[in-house]
Amino acid sequence: xxxxxxxxSNKVTExxxxxxLRCDPISGHTALYWYRQRLGQGLEFLIYFQGxxxxxxxGLPSDRFSAERTGESVSTLTIQRTQQEDSAVYLCASSxxxxxxxxxxxxxxxxxxxx
Amino acid sequence: QKEVExxxxxxxxxxxxxxxxxxxxxxxxxxxxxxxxxYSRKGPELLMYTYSSGNKEDGRFTAQVDKSSKYISLxxxxxxxxxxxxxLCAMSGDTGGFKTIFGAxxxxxxxA
Numbered sequence: 001x002x003x004x005x006x007x008x009s010n011k012v013t014e015x016x017x018x019x020x021l022r023c024d025p026i027s028g029h030t031a032l033y034w035y036r037q038r039l040g041q042g043l044e045f046l047i048y049f050q051g052x053x054x055x056x057x058x059g060l061p062s063d064r065f066s067a068e069r070t071g072e073s074v075s076t077l078t079i080q081r082t083q084q085e086d087s088a089v090y091l092c093a094s095s096x097x098x099x100x101x102x103x104x105x106x107x108x109x110x111x112x113x114x115x
Numbered sequence: 116q117k118e119v120e121x122x123x124x125x126x127x128x129x130x131x132x133x134x135x136x137x138x139x140x141x142x143x144x145x146x147x148x149x150x151x152x153x154y155s156r157k158g159p160e161l162l163m164y165t166y167s168s169g170n171k172e173d174g175r176f177t178a179q180v181d182k183s184s185k186y187i188s189l190x191x192x193x194x195x196x197x198x199x200x201x202x203l204c205a206m207s208g209d210t211g212g213f214k215t216i217f218g219a220x221x222x223x224x225x226x227a
Contacts, residue, residue, distance in 0.1 A: 004158075031214070042123055042219025043159075043203060056214065091158055099213040101147040101166065104205070106158030 002026075006092050006107035013082055013114055021077045021110045025094030033104065034067055034077050035091045043091065049075065050098045082114045118142050121204055121218030130227050134191040138204035138218045141185065145216075148180050149205040150189045153220065159203055162189075194225045 005024040013019050025032050034046040045059035049069040060066070064082075069075040079086055089109040095102040121138045128134055136150075146167055151159035165171045168182045177190040187206075191198055204218040 033215075035217070040222070042121070042201065043217050044219070045217065048214050050211075050214065093158070095215070097211070098215065099147075099207045099211055100209050101149060101164040101207070102215070103149075103161045104151075104159075104215055106160070108158055 004092055004094055004105050004107035006090075006110050008110060009108065010111045011113070013112070015084060015114055016081055018078065018080045019082055019112065021079075021090050021112070023075045023077070023092030023094075023107060025073070025075070025092070026105055028072070029094035029096055029105075030072050031095045031098035031102070031104075032069055032075050033093045034075070035093070036061075036088045037091055037109070038088045046077070046090075048098070079112075082112075084114045087112055087114045119204065119206060119216050119218045122221055123219055125222040125224055127224040127226060128194055130194060130196060130225055132194050132225070134189075134194050134198070134223060134225075136189040136191075136202050136204075136221050136223070138187050138206075139185055140187070140206060140216075142206075142208075142216075143182070143185065144208045144213070145206040146209045147207045148178065148187045149207075149215075150176075150178055151203040151205060151217070153201040153203060155200075159201075162202075196225045196227045199223055199225050 032049040035043040048056040093104040095104040149164040150162045153159040179188040201220040203220040
């Protein structure tokens with residue numbers, strides 16, 4: 001596709017359920033980022049993948065959060081036993097490389113609502 | 116201490132005002148400094164970037180970097196209601212050992 005694609009665009013789930021969010025980066029982009037954005041708030045870094053290097057998981061808020069990426073393609077962010085405070089927009093971004101002025105292209109996000 | 120600090124605002128200004136948005140950072144190895152704009156319910160988009168110190172101008176927007184103070188700014192002249200958005204600073208080094216670090220974003224409202 002032409003841009004970063006995220007699915008689903010909206011997800012409503014019950015507290016305690018697991019959810020899986022998907023990100024399709026731009027083809028050829030080696031760097032992939034996940035961010036969380038609560039209503040009216042800024043970006044909160046979650047996890048970063050760069051090529052085949054070990055991911056930087058320093059932003060994951062708890063062990064309920066995990067993410068995977070297969071090579072330089074699709075990434076999934078999994079939230080187990082969802083809580084109401086997990087309600088937010090989850091944004092994925094990819095870039096050609098991770099450094100310099102390489103432009104990060106963002107998807108439209110997945111709006112997660114935990115009820 | 117976060118690597119990049121940015122006041123979340125909100126910042127509310129009248130139409131036509133000059134807006135100053137700022138970020139401070141702690142990593143002296145950052146060389147590339149970027150500004151992204153995010154409209155409501157959209158993903159952020161790159162607005163402009165600057166390499167090392169100095170100024171860069173693009174229409175009504177001017178990006179300024181002061182590496183000695185570890186301080187960057189984005190100025191918007193003749194602000195318009197359409198400039199109402201969240202502005203995020205971002206920065207990176209120039210080798211493969213870096214990832215791009217984003218500020219939390221400043222919400223700007225320009226009132227007609």
